Amino acid sequence: MTKVLVSDPIDPIGIDILSQVAQVDIKIGLPLDELIKIIPEYNALMIRSGTYVTKEVITAGSQLKIIGRAGVGVDNIDIPSATRQGIVVVNSPEGNTIAAAEHTLAMMLSLSRHIPQANQSIKEHRWDRKSFIGAEVYKKTLGIIGLGKIGSHVANIAKSMGMKLLAYDPFISNERADQLGCVLVELELLFSESDYITLHIPKTPETAHIINKKALSKMKSTARIINCARGGIIDEDALAEAIINKKIAGAALDVFEKEPLSNSKLKNLDNVILTPHLGASTTEAQINVAVDVAEQIRDVLLGLSARTAVNIPGLVPDLVEKIRPYLELAETLGNLAGQLAGGRIEKLTVRLQGELAAMQSQPIVIASIKGLLSQALRERVNYVNAAIEAKERGIRIIETRDASICDYAASLHISVQGSLGEHSVTGTLLSDGEIRITNVDLFPINVPPSNHMLFTIHRDMPGIIGKIGSLLGSFNVNIASMQVGRKIVRGDAVMAVSLDDPLPDSLLLEIMKVTGIRDAYTIKL
Numbered sequence: 108m109t110k111v112l113v114s115d116p117i118d119p120i121g122i123d124i125l126s127q128v129a130q131v132d133i134k135i136g137l138p139l140d141e142l143i144k145i146i147p148e149y150n151a152l153m154i155r156s157g158t159y160v161t162k163e164v165i166t167a168g169s170q171l172k173i174i175g176r177a178g179v180g181v182d183n184i185d186i187p188s189a190t191r192q193g194i195v196v197v198n199s200p201e202g203n204t205i206a207a208a209e210h211t212l213a214m215m216l217s218l219s220r221h222i223p224q225a226n227q228s229i230k231e232h233r234w235d236r237k238s239f240i241g242a243e244v245y246k247k248t249l250g251i252i253g254l255g256k257i258g259s260h261v262a263n264i265a266k267s268m269g270m271k272l273l274a275y276d277p278f279i280s281n282e283r284a285d286q287l288g289c290v291l292v293e294l295e296l297l298f299s300e301s302d303y304i305t306l307h308i309p310k311t312p313e314t315a316h317i318i319n320k321k322a323l324s325k326m327k328s329t330a331r332i333i334n335c336a337r338g339g340i341i342d343e344d345a346l347a348e349a350i351i352n353k354k355i356a357g358a359a360l361d362v363f364e365k366e367p368l369s370n371s372k373l374k375n376l377d378n379v380i381l382t383p384h385l386g387a388s389t390t391e392a393q394i395n396v397a398v399d400v401a402e403q404i405r406d407v408l409l410g411l412s413a414r415t416a417v418n419i420p421g422l423v424p425d426l427v428e429k430i431r432p433y434l435e436l437a438e439t440l441g442n443l444a445g446q447l448a449g450g451r452i453e454k455l456t457v458r459l460q461g462e463l464a465a466m467q468s469q470p471i472v473i474a475s476i477k478g479l480l481s482q483a484l485r486e487r488v489n490y491v492n493a494a495i496e497a498k499e500r501g502i503r504i505i506e507t508r509d510a511s512i513c514d515y516a517a518s519l520h521i522s523v524q525g526s527l528g529e530h531s532v533t534g535t536l537l538s539d540g541e542i543r544i545t546n547v548d549l550f551p552i553n554v555p556p557s558n559h560m561l562f563t564i565h566r567d568m569p570g571i572i573g574k575i576g577s578l579l580g581s582f583n584v585n586i587a588s589m590q591v592g593r594k595i596v597r598g599d600a601v602m603a604v605s606l607d608d609p610l611p612d613s614l615l616l617e618i619m620k621v622t623g624i625r626d627a628y629t630i631k632l
């Protein structure tokens with residue numbers, strides 16, 4: 108029975124989707140050791156920001172196929188470990204964009220107009236209008252750090268409120284910033300010019316404590332900071348000090364270095380507004396992310412591809428659909444070439460030929476690697492970890508294209524160099540999508556792949572095919588088809604035999620003894 112563990116609160120619509128294909132267990136707030144104890148039973152894990160999917164959780168999750176993050180940030184998942192183990196990680200890149208942007212604006216306006224403090228005072232039976240004189244955001248400067256999906260939506264709304272917009276994002280073009288009415292500037296200038304500073308960046312080694320004591324010292328004494336992105340991008344102690352010492356005017360924070368926030372100086376400061384990571388907490392966003400991620404978990408458990416995997420490079424579903432037959436071709440050829448080469452693999456060369464040369468190569472290369480490693484790693488290798496597995500084994504991957512090779516409209520040539528020598532295979536797809544192996548070690552042939560195959564390199568001489576046929580017959584191995592390819596008459600030739608039955612090792616030894624046979628290989632595809 109396929110089992111999914113849901114370890115953070117997810118909208119019921121997501122649970123319904125998962126229940127179509129699996130038993131769904133909802134266990135919220137599990138301590139780490141408990142999660143590690145039960146995760147081996149599960150094929151998928153669905154989380155939000157509350158669950159830390161550490162290396163230990165992933166190692167214990169030996170059956171896990173997919174981890175689904177019902178939200179954007181995946182910094183609570185050890186992605187390299189998941190990738191290494193072949194686990195797809197998916198998120199919902201857009202499901203909560205609006206919710207997070209609107210929370211940011213609510214925080215900015217709450218800061219400006221002291222709404223939480225005024226609300227508190229009236230509930231404490233005071234009618235105090237003097238203490239809560241606010242500031243308008245109109246004509247003020249908003250500095251946006253991170254002009255991605257949420258930052259852009261914040262920019263659009265802030266613009267319509269009459270704010271001047273500065274932005275810092277080294278990965279965004281001037282044209283894009285222009286469209287949003289933002290001026291791209293360096294951080295220093297953003298710090299010194301902004302009345303409000305809002306952060307919309309992921310937490311990475313580069314962004315950790317991007318707001319620190321030095322940055323705070325450059326800001327206006329009237330500046331206010333909003334962080335609805337990630338904890339840890341602000342040095343919380345330095346921020347508290349800056350507010351206490353009136354270096355800046357205030358802050359509104361939704362996310363914290365350690366969540367839940369426990370003892371913190373920030374809790375005692377009047378001009379600080381704190382919310383418990385509520386950026387994505389709207390009914391609409393929770394439905395969006397739950398559907399988005401649950402559907403992907405369902406699909407992956409059914410053997411389909413994920414729409415927004417964060418750890419499968421280049422394999423977006425539209426592309427997968429378009430090139431799926433070529434992925435199968437690449438896997439088959441990688442597998443075949445790997446078995447012909449045997450021994451320790453040193454180098455894989457993938458050449459996209461004819462019309463294939465114009466296609467996106469990355470998925471085809473990954474499929475070739477997956478095929479190459481499939482004999483050694485079986486189901487442990489997949490599209491997620493194939494490249495990493497090859498790298499860790501020191502296999503060099505070379506990718507080339509040659510549009511001028513037109514024996515077939517589109518073909519793929521794979522060559523594998525290993526400790527026992529080098530072998531190459533070429534293949535193509537027929538108009539009905541069937542695979543044909545068209546070349547082995549540069550000998551032209553035309554055979555479909557089959558589960559059990561025998562390849563020989565032999566001298567082109569009379570009687571050899573008959574001898575092989577009789578030997579197979581004497582071992583009760585039935586031949587489905589046989590093809591011989593040669594470059595010159597009575598030179599070397601290749602024989603490709605498709606078999607209905609597996610070929611025993613003892614038979615291979617007999618075949619090797621036949622006069623004229625130089626090499627023989629049993630292949631399982």
Ligand SMILES: NC(=O)C1=CN([C@@H]2O[C@H](COP(=O)(O)OP(=O)(O)OC[C@H]3O[C@@H](n4cnc5c(N)ncnc54)[C@H](O)[C@@H]3O)[C@@H](O)[C@H]2O)C=CC1
Nearest residue numbers: 180207253254255256257276278307308309335336386387
């Ligand atoms: N508080 C909450 O509940 C929520 C928080 N978030 C968080 O908000 C953040 C932004 O999310 P999105 O806009 O969806 O992501 P996004 O990927 O669309 O945008 C992030 C932007 O940050 C930029 N960036 C990356 N490194 C940078 C650096 N070193 N300096 C400056 N810019 C850098 C990128 O170029 C990109 O434009 C994420 O950390 C996400 O986890 C998202 C949703 C809800």
Ligand SMILES: O=C(O)C(=O)COP(=O)(O)O
Nearest residue numbers: 155156157178179180387
């Ligand atoms: O999507 C994100 O990055 C968030 O931070 C939202 O977190 P949550 O799903 O509400 O725990």
